[in-house]
Every structure is written in C-alpha cells, then in structure tokens.
Amino acid sequence: MDLNDTPEQAEYRATVREWLERHRAEAPVLEGPEAITDEQELIAARRAWQGKLAEGGLAGVAWPREYGGQGRGPIEQVIVNQEIGRAGVPGILDAIGVGMLGPTIMAHGSEEHKARYLGPMLHGDEVWCQLFSEPAAGSDLAAVQARARQQEDGSWRLSGQKVWTTNAQIASFGLLLARTDPDLPKHNGLTMFIVPMDAEGVTVRGLRQISGEAEFNEVFFDDVPLSAEAPVGPVGGGWRTALTTLMFERVTIGLGSEGLGYRADRFAAAIASDPDARRDPEVRRRLGELASELLAVRFTGYRTLTALQQGQTPGPESALAKVTLVNAAIEAGELVADVRGPEALGEGPWSYMISFLPGLKSAGGSEEILRNTVGERVLGLPPEPRLDKGIPFSELRARERQAAGEAEPATATQGNGAGAGAGDAASGARA
Amino acid sequence: MNLALSEEQRLLREAARGTLSRVPTVAAARAALDGEPTPDLWPAAREAGWPGLLIAEQRGGAGLGAFDAMLVMEESGRVLADPLLLGHLPASGLLDAAAGAQTPALEALATGEQRAAYLPVRPPDDVQAQWSVDPHEGLRRGGAPSLSGRGTEARVSGRLSWVPGAPGADLLVGVAIDADGKPAAIAVEGAARGASVKPVMRYDATRSLGHVELTDAPATVLDAPAGEAAAAWFLAQALLAAESVGAVQTALDVSVAYAQERHTFGRPIGSYQAIKHGLTEVLRRLENARSLLYYAAWARQDAPDEFPLAASAARSAAGRALDFAAREMISVHGGIGATWEHDAPLYFRRAQLSRRLIGGTADASERVAAAMLARADASGSQPPADEQAGTGEAHPAEAAQTV
Ligand SMILES: Cc1cc2nc3c(=O)[nH]c(=O)nc-3n(C[C@H](O)[C@H](O)[C@H](O)COP(=O)(O)OP(=O)(O)OC[C@H]3O[C@@H](n4cnc5c(N)ncnc54)[C@H](O)[C@@H]3O)c2cc1C
Numbered sequence: 001m002d003l004n005d006t007p008e009q010a011e012y013r014a015t016v017r018e019w020l021e022r023h024r025a026e027a028p029v030l031e032g033p034e035a036i037t038d039e040q041e042l043i044a045a046r047r048a049w050q051g052k053l054a055e056g057g058l059a060g061v062a063w064p065r066e067y068g069g070q071g072r073g074p075i076e077q078v079i080v081n082q083e084i085g086r087a088g089v090p091g092i093l094d095a096i097g098v099g100m101l102g103p104t105i106m107a108h109g110s111e112e113h114k115a116r117y118l119g120p121m122l123h124g125d126e127v128w129c130q131l132f133s134e135p136a137a138g139s140d141l142a143a144v145q146a147r148a149r150q151q152e153d154g155s156w157r158l159s160g161q162k163v164w165t166t167n168a169q170i171a172s173f174g175l176l177l178a179r180t181d182p183d184l185p186k187h188n189g190l191t192m193f194i195v196p197m198d199a200e201g202v203t204v205r206g207l208r209q210i211s212g213e214a215e216f217n218e219v220f221f222d223d224v225p226l227s228a229e230a231p232v233g234p235v236g237g238g239w240r241t242a243l244t245t246l247m248f249e250r251v252t253i254g255l256g257s258e259g260l261g262y263r264a265d266r267f268a269a270a271i272a273s274d275p276d277a278r279r280d281p282e283v284r285r286r287l288g289e290l291a292s293e294l295l296a297v298r299f300t301g302y303r304t305l306t307a308l309q310q311g312q313t314p315g316p317e318s319a320l321a322k323v324t325l326v327n328a329a330i331e332a333g334e335l336v337a338d339v340r341g342p343e344a345l346g347e348g349p350w351s352y353m354i355s356f357l358p359g360l361k362s363a364g365g366s367e368e369i370l371r372n373t374v375g376e377r378v379l380g381l382p383p384e385p386r387l388d389k390g391i392p393f394s395e396l397r398a399r400e401r402q403a404a405g406e407a408e409p410a411t412a413t414q415g416n417g418a419g420a421g422a423g424d425a426a427s428g429a430r431a
Numbered sequence: 432m433n434l435a436l437s438e439e440q441r442l443l444r445e446a447a448r449g450t451l452s453r454v455p456t457v458a459a460a461r462a463a464l465d466g467e468p469t470p471d472l473w474p475a476a477r478e479a480g481w482p483g484l485l486i487a488e489q490r491g492g493a494g495l496g497a498f499d500a501m502l503v504m505e506e507s508g509r510v511l512a513d514p515l516l517l518g519h520l521p522a523s524g525l526l527d528a529a530a531g532a533q534t535p536a537l538e539a540l541a542t543g544e545q546r547a548a549y550l551p552v553r554p555p556d557d558v559q560a561q562w563s564v565d566p567h568e569g570l571r572r573g574g575a576p577s578l579s580g581r582g583t584e585a586r587v588s589g590r591l592s593w594v595p596g597a598p599g600a601d602l603l604v605g606v607a608i609d610a611d612g613k614p615a616a617i618a619v620e621g622a623a624r625g626a627s628v629k630p631v632m633r634y635d636a637t638r639s640l641g642h643v644e645l646t647d648a649p650a651t652v653l654d655a656p657a658g659e660a661a662a663a664w665f666l667a668q669a670l671l672a673a674e675s676v677g678a679v680q681t682a683l684d685v686s687v688a689y690a691q692e693r694h695t696f697g698r699p700i701g702s703y704q705a706i707k708h709g710l711t712e713v714l715r716r717l718e719n720a721r722s723l724l725y726y727a728a729w730a731r732q733d734a735p736d737e738f739p740l741a742a743s744a745a746r747s748a749a750g751r752a753l754d755f756a757a758r759e760m761i762s763v764h765g766g767i768g769a770t771w772e773h774d775a776p777l778y779f780r781r782a783q784l785s786r787r788l789i790g791g792t793a794d795a796s797e798r799v800a801a802a803m804l805a806r807a808d809a810s811g812s813q814p815p816a817d818e819q820a821g822t823g824e825a826h827p828a829e830a831a832q833t834v
Pocket residue numbers: 129130131132133134135136137138139140163164165166167216359360362363364365366367368369372416419420421422429430704831834
C-alpha cells in the first residue's frame with residue numbers, strides 16, 4: 001500500500017509544479033477583489049488559459065500524443081488536477097469536451113473528424129457541448145426524438161429540441177444524439193452527429209437554475225442542415241457511441257468529484273470559527289459523519305486509480321462515489337445553514353452550493369438510475385420488467401401518447417412515461 | 432499510488448478465511464445465546480500466527496502492519512468469530528512499540544503462549560481534555576486509571592468496563608495517569624494481586640468481555656514513544672471498523688442471494704427498487720468504510736498525524752454501515768429474518784453491541800470532527816491552498832463542467 005509518487009511520478013509532479021509557478025500570473029482571477037466579473041471577459045480569459053495549459057501539456061494529459069495530448073495515464077491526470085488545485089489557478093474550461101466528447105470522437109470518429117476538431121477543442125479555441133438530453137429523454141436517453149433525415153445528396157437535416165445543455169451558450173460544436181430510423185426499436189435507430197452551433201436553424205436559450213444563474217440551456221433545431229460527414233460512428237450505431245460518452249462521463253465525474261470543491265476541510269473551516277457550534281455534540285456528530293463520507297470519496301478515488309493503473313476495471317466502489325459525494329455535500333450545506341442561520345443563504349458560495357446540489361443529484365445519471373445500474377450490474381440483482389423491448393420506436397411513442405390521454409408531447413415539462421428500467425450495456429439507461 | 436493488496440496480503444486473507452471456516456462460528460453464536468460455551472478460537476489464532484502479527488520479527492513476531500491486522504479482523508467479522516484479537520492486537524502493538532529490557536513477555540505474546548488485552552482509555556481532544564474510560568452505564572465518562580510509585584513500586588488503580596478479551600488475559604495493557612497528571616503506558620498482569628476481571632456477556636454472546644477492577648495492582652510502566660498510547664486506542668477503532676466491514680459484507684451477500692431467489696407477485700424481490708436500492712445503499716456504505724480502512728492503514732504507516740482522523744472515520748462509517756446492513760438484512764428476509772433460527776439476528780446483535788464498545792460509534796464521529804476542526808485551526812481562517820483553486824461550486828461553469 002503506497003500513496004506516494006513513484007520516482008517517475010514525483011519527477012512529473014515537479015515539472016508540472018514548476019510550469020504552474022512560472023505561469024500562474026497569467027491565469028484568470030476568479031475570486032477576491034481582482035476577480036473578473038464580466039461574463040464574456042471571464043469566458044475569454046478562461047479559454048485563453050485553457051490554451052496555455054494545453055501548450056504546457058497540462059490539458060488532455062491522458063489524450064494520445066497524435067491528438068495533441070501527453071499520452072499519459074489517469075494518475076498523471078490526477079497529479080495535474082492536484083497541482084492545479086494547489087497552485088490556486090482555474091482548470092480547463094471545457095472539461096465536457098476534453099473529458100468526454102473528445103475521447104468519444106477518438107473512439108468512433110473518422111480521421112477527418114479527429115484532424116479537424118480535436119486540436120481546437122483541446123486548446124479551448126472551440127468549446128463543445130453534450131446535446132443528449134431532451135424534454136422526454138433523460139434517464140431513458142434512448143428515447144430521444146430529435147430527428148435527422150438524410151437527403152438525396154447524402155447530407156442531413158435535423159429538427160428537434162435538446163435541453164439541460166451545459167455550455168451551449170459558449171459552444172462552437174455539440175455532439176448530438178438523434179433518431180434516424182423511428183421504425184426500429186428505440187436503441188437501434190439512433191445516430192450521433194457533430195453539430196456546428198452557429199448553423200442556420202440552431203437557437204440556444206438559457207435556462208435559469210435554482211441559484212438564479214443560467215448555466216445550462218435549451219437548444220432548438222429547426223431544419224438544420226448537416227453535412228454528410230456529420231455522423232460520428234455508423235449511422236444507426238448512435239447508441240454504442242453514446243455509451244462511450246457516458247462511460248467517459250462516469251470517469252470524469254468519478255475522478256473529478258474531488259475537484260468539485262466539496263472537501264471536508266472546507267466545511268470544517270466554516271464551523272471552526274464558531275466557538276459554540278464547534279463544541280456542540282450534535283454539530284460535531286454531523287460534521288464527523290459527513291467528513292467521514294467525504295474522506296471515503298477521496299480514498300475510493302485512490303482505489304479507482306489503483307485499478308486503472310493496473311489495467312483493471314474500477315470496482316463497485318467507484319460507481320456510487322457520486323451518490324456519496326452529492327449527499328454528503330448536501331448534508332454539509334444543511335449543517336452550515338443550521339449553524340449560520342439565514343445569513344448562510346445570502347449571496348455567496350454557501351447559498352450557491354445549496355442551490356446547485358439538488359440538480360447535481362440528477363446530472364450525469366440520477367441517483368435512482370445509478371442505484372438501478374449498480375444493483376443489477378454489480379450486485380447481480382434481477383432487472384425490472386420492461387415495456388419497451390423490441391418495439392419499434394414509432395409504435396412505442398404512439399402507445400405512450402395513448403396512455404397519457406393523447407396529451408401533446410411538445411412542452412418541456414412533458415413527462416416521459418416509458419418504462420425505463422436500467423439494463424444491460426446494450427439497452428440500459430443513462431448512468 | 433498503489434492501494435492494491437500485495438500477494439502476501441492476499442494469502443493472509445485466504446488463510447484467515449480457511450482457518451475460520453473450520454469452526455461453525457455462526458451456529459456457535461446462536462448456541463452461545465442459549466448458554467452453550469463459545470468455541471475457543473485462540474488455538475486456531477496461534478496456529479495461524481495472528482498473535483504475533485504486530486510484534487517485530489526480532490522479538491518473535493511477524494512484523495506486519497495495521498492493514499494486515501485489519502484483513503484478519505475483517506475475516507473474523509464475516510463469520511462473527513472472536514479470535515480475541517480486538518484486545519490482543521492493540522495491546523501487543525503498544526508493548527512492541529515500547530520494547531526494551533523491562534518489557535514483559537513479547538516472545539510469549541508473539542507465539543500466543545500468552546495473551547494480552549487492551550484497556551481502552553480514550554485520549555483527550557478539544558472538548559474532553561482528560562484521558563477517560565467508557566462508563567459502566569450512562570453517558571458520563573470515567574477518569575483514566577491512576578498510576579502511583581515508580582519502578583518496581585509502580586501501582587495502578589482504576590475501573591474499566593466492557594473490556595474486550597479481558598477474561599483470561601495474561602496481560603492488561605493500557606494507559607494510566609501519574610501523579611503529575613501525565614499519561615503513561617502501563618502493563619498489569621491479569622493474575623496480579625489487586626487485579627480482578629469479571630466476565631460479562633451482553634446481547635452478542637460471541638464477544639469476550641470483562642469488567643476490570645485494578646486496586647493498587649503492581650504495574651510495569653512502559654517506555655512507549657510519544658503518541659503510541661493514543662495510537663493504541665485508534666488502532667482498536669480501526670480493527671473494530673475492519674471487523675464490522677466483514678460483517679457488513681456477509682449481511683450483503685446473504686441478502687442479495689435471498690433477493691435473487693425469493694419471488695413475490697411473479698417477480699424476484701430483488702427486481703423491486705425498494706429492495707434493490709436498499710441493498711445498493713448497503714454496498715455504498717460498505718465500500719466507503721472499506722476505503723477508510725485503506726486510509727487508516729496508510730496513515731498508520733505513512734502519516735501518523737492523520738491516524739486518529741482516519742481510524743475514527745473508518746469506525747464511524749463502518750459502525751453505521753453495520754447497523755444499516757443488519758437491519759436491511761432482517762427486512763429483506765421478511766418474517767424469517769426476525770426469527771431466532773435465521774442468521775440475521777446474530778448480525779444484528781453483533782452490530783448493536785459493537786457500536787457501543789470502545790467509545791462507541793458516535794464518539795468516533797465526534798472525534799472525526801475534532802480532528803477536522805484542529806486542522807482548520809492549524810490552517811488559520813484561510814482555507815488551505817488547495818481549496819482556493821477556484822474549482823469549487825463558487826464558479827458555476829466550473830462546477831457544471833464535470834456533469
Ligand atoms: C446541472 C445539470 C447539468 C446537465 N448537463 C447536461 C448536459 O450538458 N448535456 C446533457 O445532455 N444533459 C445534461 N443534463 C441532463 C441530465 O443528464 C438529466 O437531467 C438526467 O439524465 C435525468 O434525466 P431527466 O432530467 O429527463 O429526468 P427523468 O429521467 O425524467 O427522471 C425524473 C425522475 O425519475 C426518476 N427515474 C427515471 N427513470 C427511473 C427508473 N427507471 N427507476 C427509478 N427512477 C427513475 C429519476 O431518477 C428522477 O428522479 C444536466 C442536468 C443537470 C441537472
């Protein structure tokens with residue numbers, strides 16, 4: 001058992017640290033009196049900083065060299081994350097692109113795709129977004145209805161709506177899951193596309209969240225023209241491509257969870273300054289319990305890394321780390337607000353955190369879906385009966401509409417009635 | 432970075448499983464509640480070499496570390512065994528750390544010819560400034576044993592309740608407070624004049640427990656390095672955590688197997704989300720506790736300052752996991768889970784008693800808070816450097832970008 005760096009890792013860490021020492025003055029300031037407050041300015045500064053990190057070899061650490069990465073492993077990625085944290089500078093802006101979408105393009109895209117898109121993605125010149133979820137397809141992602149139709153000349157036309165799209169407002173491209181054949185069962189008629197966000201017919205509308213900020217969006221596609229080269233992976237093979245993205249999403253969340261900043265030290269510091277609270281047995285017990293959970297997340301991360309480093313698939317411990325992290329952070333918000341009272345709910349990081357966490361429970365696979373998946377794949381418990389297996393998607397939709405009393409499925413609040421059990425990798429839910 | 436088990440550790444774990452499988456410990460746990468004698472696992476422990484786990488090789492032991500000890504504890508937890516290591520390991524570890532000319536009987540302890548028990552005396556923290564002992568009953572903690580005299584004249588007096596492995600122990604090892612108010616590691620012979628041990632059984636009949644009364648009992652003052660007396664307490668926390676993790680694992684395995692085969696309304700009950708999500712919650716708590724065992728083992732070896740935090744966190748998580756798992760085990764089994772014939776109540780009994788021993792699970796949680804608060808004090812009002820990263824939720828795009 002060893003948590004220390006190997007000599008090579010220590011050497012790598014020293015190089016990274018030294019680079020950060022030299023360049024930290026160029027990093028955008030996010031906090032304090034010197035913080036950049038203008039949204040546009042901030043995004044521009046963070047894109048430029050991502051470019052610098054990429055040039056310095058601190059972005060896309062695990063990307064292959066041929067695509068501009070460092071060709072290193074997850075451990076080195078974590079070393080870079082740790083050192084960036086230590087230096088007190090922001091990380092890359094486009095973690096969704098670099099962490100999830102780029103690797104998907106590497107796995108399924110054409111040589112032209114890789115040559116055209118990966119470089120600018122890595123350097124922050126072009127930000128990407130993940131256009132998967134729809135009003136009626138979230139957990140049950142394979143129920144997407146955004147429709148792409150191939151034209152005579154091989155090009156495509158896209159119509160439909162996506163929602164909850166993080167970073168769409170600043171993205172140059174999106175990776176979009178669309179239905180290309182509604183007469184096949186729902187997992188079969190899907191195709192993944194690259195969509196230029198400035199294409200004619202694309203409309204991005206910000207959605208305000210609990211905090212009041214608009215960090216994700218709804219995106220409308222009105223007969224958007226896409227080139228014949230837009231599909232990533234085979235036409236009709238979109239579900240497999242999507243599963244690749246979701247796998248990288250899990251890794252990103254798993255390894256990135258610590259980077260979310262929900263660390264026990266921070267919550268302890270918020271209590272430590274209150275002389276009464278820190279001696280209160282109830283406060284201490286709650287702090288102790290949630291701190292234990294957060295410490296567990298850290299060491300679960302090390303177990304995951306150990307497995308990855310040894311070329312193994314991470315074990316069951318990693319799957320539920322997000323559930324632990326989110327719930328422990330929610331408990332921490334509760335505790336801080338109980339100790340500080342309404343003051344904690346004023347403008348500032350605590351109220352932001354308290355507002356952000358309920359949504360995080362759903363993001364990247366909801367807690368219920370994660371538990372279904374882990375229960376079935378890790379514990380080997382039987383799946384639920386499903387009502388959507390082997391039925392052409394068009395027919396499924398007709399049945400749903402009937403069941404919902406002919407209600408029009410056009411609004412964003414429309415529920416999705418499809419039986420959505422999580423299942424095997426080929427036909428599962430989003431988790 | 433490498434948290435993988437070494438080949439030796441894998442073998443140690445397998446051997447422990449093998450050794451313990453030769454005794455029907457779970458059936459014995461039930462029979463013991465009806466007054467049957469519990470199986471004596473000490474001979475098996477001796478044969479397996481466990482008594483010397485934490486004693487250095489040059490003193491006849493195996494010279495292994497906390498993690499190895501935890502692996503053995505985890506295996507005994509799985510089958511509700513009590514090979515008397517919960518007392519012996521912290522005690523022998525403390526003796527070994529103090530090894531010197533006057534240290535009694537290390538070789539005999541390493542072979543298991545003699546057995547030691549640990550007298551749990553809780554180290555102070557920011558709220559409880561004194562060393563203290565578990566109350567016989569109620570919430571008020573007692574004072575630590577007192578030490579008078581020096582050298583051959585050293586005498587210890589005090590009362591300790593619910594001491595694991597005390598009955599029949601050759602040596603009782605713990606902490607006493609001298610006339611200057613300073614803690615000293617001490618060892619008292621179980622058979623010494625002025626030392627009495629009253630065996631007690633509570634709720635979980637598998638566990639050897641005793642009330643210890645010391646009245647001017649002749650003691651050896653140990654020359655333990657600073658921090659080792661406190662470390663013994665935290666080692667006991669970590670060992671109890673490991674034992675609990677083993678019991679949670681069995682509770683989960685048995686419950687999952689039942690959920691796969693038991694059908695209601697034409698479906699296996701494991702396909703119902705209430706059952707499935709309950710069992711994934713057991714798994715989540717199990718794996719969290721296991722991760723914290725790694726933390727504790729690593730800290731014991733490489734970051735002693737963090738050992739109190741790590742061991743307490745492990746105990747907190749594992750104790751809560753065991754309670755949850757034992758209750759879940761009962762409810763997943765329906766009516767049969769609540770019967771005397773089923774194993775579930777035995778795990779439940781184990782959970783209820785374990786969580787109240789050696790300070791208790793709630794105290795471990797508070798100790799985690801104490802350690803975290805001390806860290807916060809040490810880093811001043813400024814958050815530690817890595818908290819200023821701007822990678823926090825204070826920056827919406829940043830936080831959202833990982834989802
Ligand atoms: C902050 C944030 C950022 C996001 N960013 C993106 C993004 O960039 N790109 C993107 O494509 N998506 C994004 N999402 C969307 C996210 O992936 C979905 O919200 C999530 O998958 C849940 O889908 P849904 O919202 O449709 O909820 P639904 O699937 O309708 O679920 C509603 C409720 O029903 C439960 N439920 C559903 N099915 C089952 C079942 N089988 N068993 C038990 N319970 C079930 C769910 O757990 C949930 O509680 C983001 C979401 C959030 C909150």
